[in-house]
Amino acid sequence: MIIKTENITKTYQTGSQIVSALNGIDLEVEKGEFISVMGPSGSGKTTLMNIIGCLDTPTNGEYFLNEKLVSDLTDDELAVIRNKEIGFVFQSFHLLARNSALDNVMLPLKYAGTDKKDALEMSKNVLEEVGLSDRSTHSPSELSGGQQQRVAIARALVNKPSILFADEPTGNLDSKTGADVMNLFKELNRNGQTIILITHEDSIARQSNRIITIRDGLIKSDDRG
Secondary structure: OOEEEEEEEEEEEEOOEEEEEEEEEEEEEOOOOEEEEEOOOOOOHHHHHHHHOOOOOOOEEEEEEOOEEOOOOOHHHHHHHHHHHEEEEEOOOOOOOOOOHHHHHHHHHHHHOOOHHHHHHHHHHHHHHOOOHHHOOOOHHHOOHHHHHHHHHHHHHOOOOOEEEEEOOOOOOOHHHHHHHHHHHHHHHHOOOEEEEEOOOHHHHOOOOEEEEEEOOEEEEEEEO
């Protein structure tokens, strides 16, 4: 079991109002699953990703990642877990414009203090895995949108994370390029990578093996393909 949440709630104070984003989420994720999380704007799906991605902590409830209780960790402890266990891919690629594809992929390893020679080899290997070994010296401006997203995916994978989170990863891509990126996710999943993808598109969600729908801070359905 990679993820287990028990009665996760999250409330925010906005002025004099208290807003409930999550209202008791129980979720289990096994190693090697490919899950899509769907829900309308304001449903709580991004809040849930932030919590299980160790970007935020719940107001109440417990969250176990690889059987370790992480819901009570400090921000510094969460940062360590994030860097070791979790990879993020976003709709906007968040690449450093003046850095090459290879340098962008190496960034998490630099933060982790990985030996430079090892970091270089690991980054080259993962660029090859996403089909971009021939573009390693190119800057983001010299790459297409799909290639930039592949660099972002490589960067998310370079630390060999337990979970890869993808938040609307095809949102800035045309349909053909989006299909290519989804094929890459499916290939990574076939090779054992656990993936949790947030999307509002049915056609994207149906390509995963399990679709979780969130509404009003609660899991409304959990369908396994």
